Amino acid sequence: MENNVKTEIEIDYRQKIDKLRKKIRTSKQFDSAMQLALEIHAMTHTSIVSGRDQPTLCDTLLEGLKDEDYSVMPTSKDETIAWHLWHIARIEDLVSNLLIAEQPQVFNDEWMTSLNVEIKDTGNAMSDEEIIVFSQKVNKQALIHYRNAVGCQTRNILRRLKAEDLKRKLKPEYLDRLVSEGGLLEDKKSIWLKDFWGKYTVSGLILLPLTLHHMLHLPDSIQIKAFIKNNKRVMENK
Secondary structure, three states: OHHHHHHHHHHHHHHHHHHHHHHOOOHHHHHHHHHHHHHHHHHOOOHHHHOOOOOOHHHHHHOOOOHHHHHOOOOOOOOOHHHHHHHHHHHHHHHHHHHHHOOOOOOOHHHHHHHOOOOOOOOOOOOHHHHHHHHHHOOHHHHHHHHHHHHHHHHHHHHHOOHHHHHOEOOHHHHHHHHHOOOOOOOHHHHHHHHHHHOOEHHHHHHHHHHHHHHOOHHHHHHHHHHHHHHHHHHHHO
16 A cells, blocks of 8 residues: 555656756746645645645655654665654755755754754764664654654745745855754765755755655655564564
């Protein structure tokens, strides 16, 4: 059942992304492009963020998860569900607030305490051992609440944008804040994102970190959930 839901959502998602790529190129289609961006964004967040009546991809992922499921790493090539959620939330927070809106990010000392974490960055440079320790320690409900808060903030930012913002280049001082505020580390596995994002205009950031990036990680999390489910069935049948 989950695989069917995932496939249908992914197909719909990809079709919408292709449409957004075309619409966002011209200011003449700005209003419809922003509406489409909000639709795509809604598909990857909880229904609390999206306001959708139907379960979203994220709702499907979170349904029935237990705390211990968040720290399962099936193979050394995988991450964990907790890491995926943290990673996409931190990147969305940094990109939408610092780079696009040029305002403080959602993440602060209060969230750090609530989440029970000691890091501020996107997790790109973490080793497998660090990912597992982080995933065991992080407050799972706070992690979901944090991502919801980021998602709601992003939707407000998208609604405030004007057509002329789409071609706006990023200011160096806000790119520098990615590092000074701990969002990126002075590590080659992390710092590359500063130059990568710095090449984009606002429209490019909407297309990649704020929309497409989520679909690079949520399906992996759903596969981890399926792995956990299958393993539990095997153990029960022994």
